[in-house]
Amino acid sequence: MILNYYLLSAILHLPYTIYQYQIRIMKKANIEFSVISKGRLELYHSKTTSECELKGPVQKVEQYVCRASLRSGCIVQGEMLVDMNIDDTIICWFDENGKKYKHDHSWHEGSSSIELFNEHGLVSETYLENRKRESHSTKKYDEAGRLIEMLSYDGANVFTGAHIHKYDDKGNLTIAETYGPQMNLTQCSTMIYNEQNKVIEDKRIDANGEITYWAKVKYDSHHQECERTMLNGDGSVKETSRHRNMYDHEGKKIGQDDNLYSDWVELDEALIEHDAHGNWTIKIRFYNTTDRLKF
Numbered sequence: 001m002i003l004n005y006y007l008l009s010a011i012l013h014l015p016y017t018i019y020q021y022q023i024r025i026m027k028k029a030n031i032e033f034s035v036i037s038k039g040r041l042e043l044y045h046s047k048t049t050s051e052c053e054l055k056g057p058v059q060k061v062e063q064y065v066c067r068a069s070l071r072s073g074c075i076v077q078g079e080m081l082v083d084m085n086i087d088d089t090i091i092c093w094f095d096e097n098g099k100k101y102k103h104d105h106s107w108h109e110g111s112s113s114i115e116l117f118n119e120h121g122l123v124s125e126t127y128l129e130n131r132k133r134e135s136h137s138t139k140k141y142d143e144a145g146r147l148i149e150m151l152s153y154d155g156a157n158v159f160t161g162a163h164i165h166k167y168d169d170k171g172n173l174t175i176a177e178t179y180g181p182q183m184n185l186t187q188c189s190t191m192i193y194n195e196q197n198k199v200i201e202d203k204r205i206d207a208n209g210e211i212t213y214w215a216k217v218k219y220d221s222h223h224q225e226c227e228r229t230m231l232n233g234d235g236s237v238k239e240t241s242r243h244r245n246m247y248d249h250e251g252k253k254i255g256q257d258d259n260l261y262s263d264w265v266e267l268d269e270a271l272i273e274h275d276a277h278g279n280w281t282i283k284i285r286f287y288n289t290t291d292r293l294k295f
Helices: 002-012
Strands: 016-019 021-028 031-038 058-071 074-080 089-094 100-108 111-117 123-130 133-141 147-154 159-167 173-179 185-193 199-206 211-219 225-231 237-242 245-247 253-256 265-274 280-288
Touching: none
Parallel strands: 016 058, 021 280
Antiparallel strands: 021 031, 031 058, 058 074, 058 089, 089 100, 100 111, 111 123, 123 133, 133 147, 147 159, 159 173, 173 185, 185 199, 199 211, 211 225, 225 237, 245 253, 265 280
8 A cells, every 4th residue: 555655646746648528518409519629728828737727747738629429328439620610639738847838739631830938938939830841930029928020931941021010108019010031021010099909090001102901990888899991092981881789787798780699608517537636537518509509
């Protein structure tokens, strides 16, 4: 018993890979849909194991999505899905301090991206691949964590262009410049904001000084966009679109132009299995919707 205790203690402190199966049961128009997803979407946005609510010395977490079917009340896992409209294959690596330093993201057959993170949890390099490396980019940030420079390269590591961002005192992006292979300016975008830090004007000018995009935006009392006017290069109105936003009693947006949003409503949840560290490995959630299927 003592030997087993020390053996278990040693295992608990070794870096390990965790596989988390999330089973979603969804219903729409009396038709049942079942999807088994491995992991959680929080992996994509979280910077540390604690933000992912992971326990123990987790070294890697893998997330997959598979088709599933209900047979005699049991969920049977089928083929893996790689679909942008559903979920993606995500694999995250964490260092000994629990910080994410690498992130693989696949969205089409043979297509994927690899992101490397700096000590602040910000993306420092990105690689795009489609069975072979197609391009990659490097990024720089200011002290506030805002992107200020992105340099792009092709698969042969030849420089292809750059993006330079500038901000105002409130941290709003006001100027976005795009440069070509010879560091020639190809586009300059300028944004103007209101007191609520919402864009009220967006103008883009190409290398020849011609306006390629010009929009002015208005907002309602909840600071949500309600009108967008597109302008021609001479400032004349090209077209204007308006819509009415719908809100609940708490001021949360629930629809637009008499069309209510259809969000998943979680009805129940059951934790089926967990590992020795307390991380869940199998979880079942039941959802319901009456409008459209959303993942």
